[in-house]
Amino acid sequence: MSNRYAVILAAGQGTRMKSKLYKVLHPVCGKPMVQHVVDQVSSLGFEDKVAIVGFGAEVVQQQLGNDVSYVVQEEQLGTGHAVMQAASILEGKEGTTVVLCGDTPLLTAETIDHLLTCHDKEKAKATILTAHAEDPTGYGRVIRNKDGLVERIVEHKDATEDERSVKEINTGTYCFDNAALFEALKKVGNDNVQGEYYLPDVIEILQKSGETISAYQTPSFNETLGVNDRVALAEAETIMKRRINEHWMRQGVTIVDPNNTYISTESSIGQDTILYPGTVIQGATVIGENCTIGPNSELKDSTIGNDTTIRQSVVHDSEVGNNVAIGPFAHIRPDSTISDDVRIGNFVEIKKAVMGPGSKASHLSYIGDAEVGKDVNFSCGAVTVNYDGKNKFKTVIEDGAFIGCNANLIAPVTVGKGALVAAGSTITDDVPGEALSIARARQMNKPDYLKKQ
Ligand code: UD1
Ligand code: MG
Numbered sequence: 001m002s003n004r005y006a007v008i009l010a011a012g013q014g015t016r017m018k019s020k021l022y023k024v025l026h027p028v029c030g031k032p033m034v035q036h037v038v039d040q041v042s043s044l045g046f047e048d049k050v051a052i053v054g055f056g057a058e059v060v061q062q063q064l065g066n067d068v069s070y071v072v073q074e075e076q077l078g079t080g081h082a083v084m085q086a087a088s089i090l091e092g093k094e095g096t097t098v099v100l101c102g103d104t105p106l107l108t109a110e111t112i113d114h115l116l117t118c119h120d121k122e123k124a125k126a127t128i129l130t131a132h133a134e135d136p137t138g139y140g141r142v143i144r145n146k147d148g149l150v151e152r153i154v155e156h157k158d159a160t161e162d163e164r165s166v167k168e169i170n171t172g173t174y175c176f177d178n179a180a181l182f183e184a185l186k187k188v189g190n191d192n193v194q195g196e197y198y199l200p201d202v203i204e205i206l207q208k209s210g211e212t213i214s215a216y217q218t219p220s221f222n223e224t225l226g227v228n229d230r231v232a233l234a235e236a237e238t239i240m241k242r243r244i245n246e247h248w249m250r251q252g253v254t255i256v257d258p259n260n261t262y263i264s265t266e267s268s269i270g271q272d273t274i275l276y277p278g279t280v281i282q283g284a285t286v287i288g289e290n291c292t293i294g295p296n297s298e299l300k301d302s303t304i305g306n307d308t309t310i311r312q313s314v315v316h317d318s319e320v321g322n323n324v325a326i327g328p329f330a331h332i333r334p335d336s337t338i339s340d341d342v343r344i345g346n347f348v349e350i351k352k353a354v355m356g357p358g359s360k361a362s363h364l365s366y367i368g369d370a371e372v373g374k375d376v377n378f379s380c381g382a383v384t385v386n387y388d389g390k391n392k393f394k395t396v397i398e399d400g401a402f403i404g405c406n407a408n409l410i411a412p413v414t415v416g417k418g419a420l421v422a423a424g425s426t427i428t429d430d431v432p433g434e435a436l437s438i439a440r441a442r443q444m445n446k447p448d449y450l451k452k453q
Helices: 033-042 057-067 079-084 109-121 178-185 201-208 230-250
Strands: 004-010 048-053 069-072 096-101 126-132 141-144 150-154 168-177 213-218 261-263 279-282 298-300 314-316 343-346 349-351 360-363 366-368 370-372 383-385 395-397 408-410 413-415
Touching: 004 033, 004 079, 033 048, 033 057, 033 096, 033 109, 048 057, 057 069, 079 178, 096 109, 096 178, 109 126, 109 168, 109 213, 126 201, 150 201, 150 213, 168 178, 168 213, 178 201, 201 213, 230 261, 366 370, 408 413
Parallel strands: 004 048, 004 096, 048 069, 126 213, 261 279, 279 298, 298 314, 343 360, 349 366, 366 383, 370 395, 383 408, 395 413
Antiparallel strands: 096 168, 126 168, 141 150, 141 168
16 A cells, blocks of 8 residues: 545635634534544544645644644645645655645545545546535536546536536545656646636646546445535534444444434443433433433533433533433533432432432532532532632531531631531531531510510
8 A cells, every 4th residue: 555645625705604603623522623623534544634724724623632733724725735835845745635625524534445445446647536526516517528538627617507517516625646746736727717816727737648547436425515604504513413323323322313413523421321302401411221311311521330311400510420310400510520329309409529329419519620429418408618819728527427408618617527417507517527507696586576566
């Protein structure tokens, strides 16, 4: 196998998106389009990956990191001009170069691999990934001669009525003999409707000089969708969502309503877990087996154990153990650890806190900056008072303690092992283990007080 290189075009502004965010950074299923492309390419282990950046170069570089080399295209003069910028890295190298667009997020490594196989087999100088489009509007059309061989590609805007009726489109992904590509690029001009240097013109240049041009038509047009506007963005989202959901259903996950369940590409879900409608699983979230998630729950960058239920709740950047019940209407904020057998009920917010095994906060509590031991009970309305307007302070609650209703634990403070804090108390000093602590005004009854008014 010869050396393989990839060039990813990501310099365009994406005018048709009408957005302040650069086109290739628009997310599909939570991940920027260009990252989808790079991830697929990376799985094929190429020698070198070069991203052409321009508009929003810094942000795109920030997104893609060191996995990729970068070349800046100062002025966006067209896709041919864009690839030309990679000459500083690739020109003169022997091997095969795959060119991809940063706006085709659905393309899979498998299809790129098929394209490469076809290219090698046909010993071609260029192989185009084409697809059959029911509605080819906007795409470049693949023009073949009467023997069915590819002659050239014509852009929609430059095409005649006849050419526009062709339904075989250029997906914007190609394989080239690296040396032939950079030689041909020197001959590309900009005499066309858009006044741009078109990369597809390389095909006609190579064909005319007698080189073998090949085309691999993928059976899946869906995979090659180029996102130029928000309508196509939503379409890409729908297709990617379906692809991800079908994958997990085949792995043994029940998704009650796949149209209304959103799972990121970086997440994983265990067997026999059920996802109810309105579930949104984002970032790198790992869910164990036999869990019930949703309806209407949002999980992000979190780890969930087995046999856990999360209903109508939000969990971000946290760890949740086995056999935990969360919700309805709970909010687990970042850096929380919810241990096995914990119960978190309605209107409970947990932030940067550890809930030890078997502990409960069943209703209306705030537990922030706290270390809660095992089998602790937070009664209705009990809260940790962690913030004085300037600094945050820690609350420690040891194993088996019972915090009564509406208690305020003013941090920094420690409630000892097995202690009982009476309902309505405002605790400002440490409570020793096994103690009963009451910190509230005594009740006074004035008999017949109202009768005397
Ligand atoms: C391009 C193809 C078209 C194909 C379609 C598939 C050309 C001339 N046309 O059209 O045949 O059917 O993709 O989706 O190539 N870019 C740069 N620098 C530039 C111009 C573009 O980096 O100077 C990047 C864009 O950021 C984008 C990609 O190249 O990621 C494709 O550009 P775009 O403007 O989307 O081309 P299309 O009109 O979609
Ligand atoms: Mg495009």
